[in-house]
Amino acid sequence: MSKTSRRRKIIANLRNKHRFVLINDTTFAEVFSVRLTPINVLMVFSSLLLAFTVIVLLLLAYTPLRGIVPNAVTKESRKEIMQLNQRIEDLSRTLEVQRSKQGVLNAILEGKDAQFDSISARPK
DSSP states (O other): OOOOHHHHHHHHHHHHHEEEEETTTOOOOOOEEEEEEEHHHHHHHHHHHHHHHHHHHHHHHHHGGGGGGOOOHHHHHHHHHHHHHHHHHHHHHHHHHHHHHHHHHHHHHOOOOOOOTTTTTTTO
């Protein structure tokens, strides 16, 4: 069987119409009936999936549910992170100055010649 005849057969099967019927079990009365093609069913399910995805994304983007998403950073937490980062940098500079002063004091106590520039050692 060639590829073109397979494709034609698949396309023909997708265009075949089927009847979906709901029947009342006790009275055998037809409650609902609709003619469907596989293409229509595919379109309906893909549209529903797309709509559901859009609704979920909108809920996560514009409601407090966004806190559920891992690694989601709010403006407040970003500001706090920046402040903490600045404080860490300031503390590390202060620690470096204190260590250099302690090194000079140790050198003085040991009787060695200590070179210390107090102006450049100030924290900024």
